[in-house]
Each structure stands twice: as C-alpha cells, then as structure tokens.
Amino acid sequence: MTQPAQPAEEQPSGANRPDGAHPLGLLPGRRGGLTAAEVAERVANGQVNDVPVRSSRSAKEIVRANVFTRFNAIIGVMFGIILIVGPLQDGLFGLVIVANTAIGIFQELRAKKTLDSLALIGEARPQVRRDGSVQQIAVSGIVLDDTVLLGTGDKVVVDGEVTEADGLEIDESLLTGEPDPVLKQPGDQVMSGSFVVAGAGAFTATRVGREAYAAQLAEEASKFTLVKSELRSGINSILRFITYLLIPTALGLIISQLAVEGRDWREAVRRMVAGIVPMVPEGLVLLTSVAFAIGVIRLGRKQCLVQELPAIEGLARVDTVCLDKTGTLTEGGMDVIDLRVVSDGEPAPVDEDTVRHALAVMAGADARPNPSMQAVIDAYGRGDGPGGNGWRVIEAMPFSSARKWSGVQLLEPQGGEASWLLGAPDVLLPVGHPALAEVDELGARGLRVLLLGRTPVPLDSPDPAAGLTPLALVVLQQRLRADAADTLRYFEGQNVRAKVISGDAAVSVGAVAGHLGLPGADQPLDARTLPEDPDELAGTADRTSVFGRVTPRQKRLLVGALQSRGHTVAMTGDGVNDVLALKDADIGVAMGTGSDATKAVAQIVLLDDSFATLPSVVAEGRRVIGNIERVAGLFLVKTVYSVLLALLVIFTHSPYPFLPRHSTVLSTLTIGVPAFFLALAPNNERARTGFVKRVLRLAVPGGVIAGTGTFVAYSLARANHATDLEADTSVATLTLFLIAIWVLAIVARPYNWWRLLLIATMGLAFALVLVVPWLSNFFELSLVGGRDPWTGVAIALVCGAVLETGWAWMKRRGME
Known part of the structure; x- marks a missing residue:
C-alpha cells in the first residue's frame, strides 16, 4: 500500500528553501x-x-628552518671571530646574513598566512x-x-x-x-x-x-611534505659538495695566512675569514625559499592554494596531465537540450505539455535533486506544489544509484493513480525496445538520456518498473567549462599531453573531449579492456588520450604506467575516487568544491574550480625555475672563484687579496642585490631538466676566469709595491668587481630597461665606494697611481671577452 502524502508544509524540500534548511532538519517527530x-x-x-x-609548516618550524642551517652556522662562527679581532666593518657580512634570514622568515610566514587563510575557505x-x-x-x-x-x-x-x-x-x-x-x-x-x-x-x-x-x-x-623537486635536490647536491670542498680549503687558508702574516695574527684571521665567507653560497637557499613563497602568495590571489611550495616547480615540469572529466572539463550542472515524446509509430499516450508538467511535479517532490533532476528543475520548474493543477503526490522515491531511477506516485487530474519513473532507459526498458536504439545514438554523441515512463504499479511493489509505458526521452548535456578548451590548447602548445580519465562511459567521455578539441578524442578506450601486463598497459596508456569506465584502482595504475615510461604526471580530480591517483601522481590538483579527502592529498587546490588557473601555476613555476637557475649561477661563480683564490694564495704563500669588508661589497653589488631582483622577475622560459649541469657550465668557467684574472692583477700590483697591501687589495677588488659585473650582465640577458638599470646602478654604487672619501676609508679602498688600476681594468676586459666567447660557444652548442 502507498503511504499518504505529507502535507505541503511538511514536504522535505529544504534543499531549495531560501533559508538553506536541511531537508531532514525540521520534520516533525525528529529529535x-x-x-x-x-x-x-x-x-x-x-x-x-x-x-x-594544518596546511603548512608552523611558525616555529619556519624560523628553525631558516635560522639553523649549516651555512648560517659557518657564517655565525666567522662573524663571532670578527667581533673578537675587529674592526666592525669587517663583520658586515654577518649583518647581511641576519637581514637575509629575516627576509626569508618574513616571506615564508606571509606565505603561511596565505595558505592557512585559503585553506579555511575550502573547509x-x-x-x-x-x-x-x-x-x-x-x-x-x-x-x-x-x-x-x-x-x-x-x-x-x-x-x-x-x-x-x-x-x-x-x-x-x-x-x-x-x-x-x-x-x-x-x-x-x-x-x-x-x-x-x-x-x-x-x-x-x-x-x-x-x-x-x-x-x-x-x-x-596534510603533513608538510616535500614533493619531488629538481631544484631542491640539485641545490642540496651542490651544497653538499661545497661543504666537502670548503673544509680542507679553509684549513689550508688558515694555516697559510697565519704563516704569511707572522706576528700580526689579527690580520691573518681577518684575511682567513675573508677567504672562507665568500665560499658559502648563503643566499641561494634563502632566495629559493623566497621565490617559492612569493609564488604561493601570487597564486593565492588567484584562488589557487599551493599546499607544498615546490609543487609550483613540479607542475612546470609536468609533461602529461591526466584530467578527470567531471568537475574538471565539465561543470557540475547539466542542461536539458531536448525532450522527445516516444510514440513507437503510434499516437503518443500523452502530449508534450503533459510530460513537461509531470516532470515539474516530480521535480517538486525531490527534496535533494541530483544534477540530472536539477537540470529538469532549471528547464521546467518545480511544479505548483503537490496539489497544483489537480496533480497530487502520494509517495516520492528519490534517485538511487543502485536502482538507477527516481519516481513519484501521483493522483492525476483525471482521478487516476499511477507511478511516474525517471531514470536509465536500459534499466527501465526491456532489451531490444525500439527506443533504446535512439538512446544509443544520442549516447554516442556524449549526451545523457533519461526515460520518463508511467506504470500502474505502486512504488512500494517489488518491481515498480513492471508494465512501464515509455512516454518521453529527456536529453541532457553536461555543461562544458568555458575555459577548458583554451586551457587544453595552452597545454598542447607547451608540449604537455592531456589525457582524460573518467568513470563515465568511454563514448560519452570521448564526445566531451572531442567538443574541446583534444587530440585522440575520436578513439576513446573502455578501461574494462585494459591489458593486465604492465608493459602492455604502459604502452596503451602512452598511446591513448581518452579512457572511460575507469575504476579508482585503474586510475592509479594508469598514473603509474605513465610514470614508468619516464613521464612527469599531474592528476586533476574532485571526487573521492580520485584520491589514490592523486596521491601517486607527481603533482595532484584538486578542485575546491571537490571532496575534502581529495583536497587533503593534493598539492594544489583550485579553490574557485577554475581549470584555467593551471596555466598560471605553470607560468609561476617557470618563473621560479628560470630565475633560481640564474641566481644559482651567480652564487656558484662566487664560490668557485673564492675557492680558486684560496688555493692560489695557499700555494704561493701570499696574503689573501681581500678583507671581509671587500667581500661584502663585492657580494652585495654583484650577487646579493641583483639576485634578489632577478629571482622575482617575470620569466616564461620552458622548464628543462639538467639544472645542476647547466648551472655548473656557467659557474665553473666563470669562476675560474674571475679568480685567475683577479689573482693575476693582484700579483702584478704586489710586484710593483709589495709593502702597500691596501693598494694591492684595491686593484684586486676593482678587477674582480668588473669581471663579476660582466658575469651578471651575461646572466641578466635578455635585457630590458630594468635589468640594464639594475646593472648600471650596481656599477654606480661601486664607483661611489671608490670616490666618496668616507666610503673609501670605511672599506679601505685606495687606488694608487694609474698603471695598476688600468692594468686591472685591461685584465677584466680580457676576461670579459673570454666569458663572451665561451658563452657564445655554449649557445651554439645548445648548452646555455
């Protein structure tokens, strides 16, 4: 027997109430x-x-990570030594480290604030x-x-x-x-x-x-984990090598300077510190963290939550993007695009107006409409209430994925009582029914079809679909994201292959992908036919662009198969069935309205569900990768020439050419300040592998040339006036600055107005140090005569020409 209908005011229709009440929230008799x-x-x-x-590291962890580093420890010890032997201007490098570390902490705390606030939006x-x-x-x-x-x-x-x-x-x-x-x-x-x-x-x-x-x-x-990062691992490898190189070189420098200076042990200690400090690329790790942190802030303004900083880099290196159709290429909603009355060649049992009104009444009885029913509501409304126009709802049965249909039992205007069902045609109709051919034809075009039928059998009977008379086909189309096609074209232009992996029917998925212009969409593959053999699976995954009927386990297998072929894979998704694949992908991207579990395992969350944000993430990653590669070259050139100068000093038993204050001026004007601006500049160079090799191709020859040219100029000056160490140091400082600024000019290419202004400003600042009396006195720089300074300039020009020749050769060989 059917149950009497609830009074109108008690209908569970809260899902669409203006006050947002829950459908079960105010029913009588509930607790x-x-x-x-x-x-x-x-x-x-x-x-x-x-x-x-917890979406990011705690403030305590950020402070500890930025302060307690191996190189800060080395610099801190050197700074303490200078405080003992004096003077204070030789300890300026310590203040620079403090400032740099403070900037790093500030930027990462700022990024943390952005992460935490964005995380709350999606909660x-x-x-x-x-x-x-x-x-x-x-x-x-x-x-x-x-x-x-x-x-x-x-x-x-x-x-x-x-x-x-x-x-x-x-x-x-x-x-x-x-x-x-x-x-x-x-x-x-x-x-x-x-x-x-x-x-x-x-x-x-x-x-x-x-x-x-x-x-x-x-x-x-949601633990703060680190995704695979070539930048981070490459920099760590370089720093480990430098640490091993630094220890024996520093010991040799200490012994040599104490032997050379003899009785003036304070001078020996100062020059020993001046030799050790430049070997440490202290700002490289800092600037990498700052570049990532600022990237997080920039993307945060676009409603993109980056839960792990190196994920920005990771997406820029991706060559394959696996897309879940629903929620990524399509919006959550659907649209009714056609209503076809079923006649079977005979007069239709009902007219189209009756069908429309019946659909509206069914929609009005659904407390929590699914996307298909919401499309019906959008097209035909929710009826005029349970008693409108003579229709009366006796019983309602919501949609169930198990039975594949929803239904209402209605008292019709003519006084009859019947059940109206809306659901999957292949479930409601017997095999071979003529209407199924039309359903298949529509499905092949990527459309979803629902069958509306009428039966005298009550809803509470064992088989309400028995004796069903088909009345109409409701044709729906998923809403394509307006930005999906442009985003796919962007990835295609960047040689990033897109693959659609969905649980929906392969034909339907292929049709959606075809509408968006995805290459290979005309050959969708049903995942139920995927081979079990790992090698065959990897080959199939590599060749195919569209997969349908994919289970959560198969999504994970497909990601692994692509990775086994050497691909860097990003996976997008919004449902709980995407969690395993998102976890295994190199980069997981979740939609903001997706499941909480999906957002928890993803490295990137698009809070506004805008697939078009991904190109911005790629661009930000390229900015970070390209710019860090630039500044890494600057820092490592300094390390190479510092080690070389130390070795030359040890072998020739000469005083080290510089005091710590000179190293501070050189590092600040040729590396520190320029690197900060270069690290944050726009950069859209395509991400490439081989970060360490490319950096060393510039750093090693550049450092060797700079160190050799500087020591030659220093040695010639010492030969002319061996007792005036300040004059010799001044010539060495001038020579090294000119070579280092030339290296900066190479690294800063291609030029624009602000990069040229940056180089010119650094040159002007050094000129002021030389000509302004109190600055030259403070830094103990005094160019004596004309021969030695001009000799230093000539040597610097020769070194610059060698640098340019080597750089041009590397460009011809594609090694830059």
Whole structure:
C-alpha cells in the first residue's frame, strides 16, 4: 500500500528553501538535537572535534628552518671571530646574513598566512540540529552526541551512528576500496572520510577529535611534505659538495695566512675569514625559499592554494596531465537540450505539455535533486506544489544509484493513480525496445538520456518498473567549462599531453573531449579492456588520450604506467575516487568544491574550480625555475672563484687579496642585490631538466676566469709595491668587481630597461665606494697611481671577452 502524502508544509524540500534548511532538519517527530547546555558541558569535558587544520609548516618550524642551517652556522662562527679581532666593518657580512634570514622568515610566514587563510575557505561547514533548529557550524565545533545532518555531496566529518535515513547512500571507497555506494539504515555505522552520494539522513556523533578516522586521515594527508623537486635536490647536491670542498680549503687558508702574516695574527684571521665567507653560497637557499613563497602568495590571489611550495616547480615540469572529466572539463550542472515524446509509430499516450508538467511535479517532490533532476528543475520548474493543477503526490522515491531511477506516485487530474519513473532507459526498458536504439545514438554523441515512463504499479511493489509505458526521452548535456578548451590548447602548445580519465562511459567521455578539441578524442578506450601486463598497459596508456569506465584502482595504475615510461604526471580530480591517483601522481590538483579527502592529498587546490588557473601555476613555476637557475649561477661563480683564490694564495704563500669588508661589497653589488631582483622577475622560459649541469657550465668557467684574472692583477700590483697591501687589495677588488659585473650582465640577458638599470646602478654604487672619501676609508679602498688600476681594468676586459666567447660557444652548442 502507498503511504499518504505529507502535507505541503511538511514536504522535505529544504534543499531549495531560501533559508538553506536541511531537508531532514525540521520534520516533525525528529529529535531536536543537543541543547546549548549539553553542548557547553561537552566542550568543557574536551569532547569536541578539535583537530587543527594544518596546511603548512608552523611558525616555529619556519624560523628553525631558516635560522639553523649549516651555512648560517659557518657564517655565525666567522662573524663571532670578527667581533673578537675587529674592526666592525669587517663583520658586515654577518649583518647581511641576519637581514637575509629575516627576509626569508618574513616571506615564508606571509606565505603561511596565505595558505592557512585559503585553506579555511575550502573547509567543510556541516549542519547540525541543536535546540530544535538546524545550524551550520565549523567542523571543529562538532561535539560528542551532536546530530549531524547529511545530504548528497556532504562529507561525513566524524564517526557516528545513523539515526535517520531517506534513501541514504554513502561512498566508503576511501575506507574499504569498494567503489559501490552502501545503503545506510538507522543503526548503521558511518565513518569520517566517507561521502554521501544519494539521499539524505542524519547521524549521532560517536567519535570526535583525534579519535575519528578523519583525524587520522588528515594527519597523514596534510603533513608538510616535500614533493619531488629538481631544484631542491640539485641545490642540496651542490651544497653538499661545497661543504666537502670548503673544509680542507679553509684549513689550508688558515694555516697559510697565519704563516704569511707572522706576528700580526689579527690580520691573518681577518684575511682567513675573508677567504672562507665568500665560499658559502648563503643566499641561494634563502632566495629559493623566497621565490617559492612569493609564488604561493601570487597564486593565492588567484584562488589557487599551493599546499607544498615546490609543487609550483613540479607542475612546470609536468609533461602529461591526466584530467578527470567531471568537475574538471565539465561543470557540475547539466542542461536539458531536448525532450522527445516516444510514440513507437503510434499516437503518443500523452502530449508534450503533459510530460513537461509531470516532470515539474516530480521535480517538486525531490527534496535533494541530483544534477540530472536539477537540470529538469532549471528547464521546467518545480511544479505548483503537490496539489497544483489537480496533480497530487502520494509517495516520492528519490534517485538511487543502485536502482538507477527516481519516481513519484501521483493522483492525476483525471482521478487516476499511477507511478511516474525517471531514470536509465536500459534499466527501465526491456532489451531490444525500439527506443533504446535512439538512446544509443544520442549516447554516442556524449549526451545523457533519461526515460520518463508511467506504470500502474505502486512504488512500494517489488518491481515498480513492471508494465512501464515509455512516454518521453529527456536529453541532457553536461555543461562544458568555458575555459577548458583554451586551457587544453595552452597545454598542447607547451608540449604537455592531456589525457582524460573518467568513470563515465568511454563514448560519452570521448564526445566531451572531442567538443574541446583534444587530440585522440575520436578513439576513446573502455578501461574494462585494459591489458593486465604492465608493459602492455604502459604502452596503451602512452598511446591513448581518452579512457572511460575507469575504476579508482585503474586510475592509479594508469598514473603509474605513465610514470614508468619516464613521464612527469599531474592528476586533476574532485571526487573521492580520485584520491589514490592523486596521491601517486607527481603533482595532484584538486578542485575546491571537490571532496575534502581529495583536497587533503593534493598539492594544489583550485579553490574557485577554475581549470584555467593551471596555466598560471605553470607560468609561476617557470618563473621560479628560470630565475633560481640564474641566481644559482651567480652564487656558484662566487664560490668557485673564492675557492680558486684560496688555493692560489695557499700555494704561493701570499696574503689573501681581500678583507671581509671587500667581500661584502663585492657580494652585495654583484650577487646579493641583483639576485634578489632577478629571482622575482617575470620569466616564461620552458622548464628543462639538467639544472645542476647547466648551472655548473656557467659557474665553473666563470669562476675560474674571475679568480685567475683577479689573482693575476693582484700579483702584478704586489710586484710593483709589495709593502702597500691596501693598494694591492684595491686593484684586486676593482678587477674582480668588473669581471663579476660582466658575469651578471651575461646572466641578466635578455635585457630590458630594468635589468640594464639594475646593472648600471650596481656599477654606480661601486664607483661611489671608490670616490666618496668616507666610503673609501670605511672599506679601505685606495687606488694608487694609474698603471695598476688600468692594468686591472685591461685584465677584466680580457676576461670579459673570454666569458663572451665561451658563452657564445655554449649557445651554439645548445648548452646555455
């Protein structure tokens, strides 16, 4: 027997109420939830869901990571030594390190603030029933025994026991690996980390906080981890090598300077420190962190949450992007594009107006419409209420993925009673029905087709579809994202292959991809035919552009197969079925309205669901990669020439050419200040592998040329006036500055107005140090006569010509 219809005011239609009330929120006979006093008692007892959201490193970790480094320790010891032997101007390098570290901390804290604020934007806000009303609260506000309401698309945020269910189906694939939804009844258990895919319901929270499964999942998924970064690993390799090289060189320099200076041990210590400090590329790691941090801030302004800083670099290096169709290429909604009355060559049982009105009445009876029903609502409205125009809803049955249809039992205007079903044609119609041929033809075009039928069988019968008379085909089309086609063309132009991997039918997925102009979309592959052999699977994955009917396990296998062929793979997705593949991909990209679990495991979250933001991420990654490569060359040129000068000094038993103050001037004007601007400049060079090799191709010859030219000029000056060490040092400083500024001019190419201005400003600043009396006195720079300074200039010009010749040769060989 059918159940009597609820009065109009009690219909579960809250999903579309203007006040946003939950469909089960105010039904009579339901529990009113906890009272305010009960909530306060549980908060006082600590029975609250107080799991912190962690999207980045803590402030303490940021400070520790920037302060306690091996090179800061070396510089700190050298600074302490200078404070003992004096004078203070020789300790300026220590103040520069303090300033640089402070900048690094500030920028990363700023990035952390951006990360944390953006993370809060995408945080779920569940509805609970308290004091007899429905309230929307933060996840952290849920307490033990709260009544939490669920609707389609909601995440189960804490563990609990179902108390109310109206066709409630929950996807537990993240917990069990089983893709099929589970129908829940009162008394069944639900676990955090699962998701509602159909129906509505409510549950009582039984485990909250760190006891809930979601807390364990979040702790594992949202830890501050480091994605694979060629920049980071390359810089670390360079720094390890420099550390091994620095120790013996520094020991030799200490011994030689003490032997050369003899009685003046303070001078020996100062020149020893001056030789050691430039060997340390102290600002390289700092500028890398700053460049990443500023990239996070820039992308944050575009509603792109970068949860791991090196992920910016990772996406710039990606050569294959795996896209989930739904939520990435298409929007969540659908549109009704056609309504075809089924006649079978005979007069139709009902006219089109009756079909439209019946659809509107069905829509009005659906408390939580899925995307297909929402499309019907958008096209035909929600009817005039259960009693409008003589139609009366006796019973409603929401859509279920298990039965593939929804239905209403109606008292029709003519006085008859019948069930109207709307669902999958292949389920509602017998095999071989003529209408199925038309359905197949529409499906081949990537369209979704629903069948509307009428049957005298009540909804509560074992088989309501028995005796169904087909009335109409409702043809729907998924909404394509307006920016999807342009974004795919961008990736194609950058030699990044796009592959669509979806759980939908292969033909449908291929049609969508074809509308967007994806190469290879005309040959979609049903994943049920994928080979089991890993090698064959890798070959198939490499060749094919569109995959349909892909299970979560197969998505993961396809990502692994592509990686086995040497591809750097990014995976986009928004559903819980994408979690495993997102985890395994080199870079995971989640949509902001996607499942919380998906956002937790992804390195990048597009909070506004704009697929068009990905080119901005790629561009930001290129900026970071290209600019860090530039400044790394500058820093390592300094390291190479410092080591070479130290070795030459050791072998020739000469005083080291510089005092720490001279090294500070040189480093600041030829590396420190220029590197800061170059690291943050626009740069759209295509990302390439081989970072370390390319950096060393400039750094080693550049450093050798600079060190050799400087020592030659220094030796010639010493031969002319061996007792005037200040004059000799001044000539060496002038020569090294000119060669280093030439290296900067090479690194800064291609030129624009601000880069030329930067180089000119650095040259002017050095000229002021030489000619302004108090500056030259402070830095102990005094050019004596004309022969030695001009000799230094001539040597610098020769070294510059050699640098230009070598650079031109590398460009011809494609080695730059």
